[in-house]
């Protein structure tokens with residue numbers, strides 16, 4: 001299957017009360033592990049690429065070539081979106097030109113009017129090309145108040161203004177944090193999430209910083225309108241732990257244990273296990289075949 005926009009998969013997720021995972025990729029092993037797991041579990045998936053990872057993997061065109069090749073060679077039939085994560089305006093344009101099927105423009109650090117203006121321009125471009133667009137609204141409070149444990153929360157009225165531009169999905173702070181969560185973290189602000197949901201209506205909401213949020217909070221966030229959850233750090237930790245264990249056990253020094261295909265295998269398997277665990281938690285497992293199975297029922301009406 002060719003790369004698809006994230007629009008349909010997220011609208012289905014919102015309606016079906018589950019979330020699609022965005023898993024960031026760093027190299028071939030990462031990409032293969034995520035795609036194979038999505039296919040095995042019959043789950044839609046979003047491959048996230050940060051601008052830094054884009055440079056690391058030799059540019060967006062290299063990534064598009066690698067992902068498209070894998071979709072074909074691995075016979076991937078579940079919906080896959082290739083998505084720029086936290087893109088700048090120029091980065092977004094570069095990914096559109098390179099063939100990404102989904103873009104995040106993160107104008108959250110810009111003055112609100114500038115975020116609004118640049119997001120508007122990209123809405124028009126993406127609409128013409130059938131590419132999904134994620135926008136982000138800046139945080140209010142947070143570290144300025146000296147309360148890191150709270151995370152950052154967005155203003156629901158600003159969320160509505162950005163959502164009304166016609167973006168596909170919207171990222172807004174609800175107390176979530178990127179990377180590892182501090183010990184004094186107060187948890188997600190469901191009050192903020194509910195207020196944003198009320199203002200933005202049908203807009204699929206995106207939860208960033210999915211690593212380390214307790215399962216019950218993830219489930220509650222999904223029930224309140226979160227349809228996309230970003231996972232990055234957790235796969236990195238899974239890869240690191242398994243690779244460390246392999247080397248500490250001296251396996252790289254036994255036989256042909258130095259072969260990169262052997263050396264990277266435990267990390268690869270651990271990424272697969274992590275992606276599986278997340279897809280199960282998010283409720284996206286089996287939703288691709290489920291869609292097929294429901295056709296006869298709906299057509300009877």
Ligand SMILES: [Zn+2]
Nearest residue numbers: 086208209230
């Ligand atoms: Zn993020």
